[in-house]
Amino acid sequence: MSRLRVLLGTLLFLAASLAHASAEDFLGYWKNQDARGLVKFLQVKVERGKPMVRAYGRCQKNDCYWGGVEAMAFAP
Secondary structure, three states: OOHHHHHHHHHHHHHHHOOOOOHHHHHHHEOOOOOOEEEEEEEEEEEEEEEEEEEEEOOOOOEEEEEEOOOOOOOO
């Protein structure tokens, strides 16, 4: 039983270490698949060395720019 626990623990540790994404993987345009929502799409980019997220939402005729905020990465 203890061998099984050690084996499962090792497998979980290895699987968690393989699940990795860099910040560059999130750059670009992210379209909202639920078009009924207010947010149409997000733009994630780097400005002056800092990650920024800009939101665009539904307006009368065209999409409106709602503003941007500095993003915070919680992992390297």
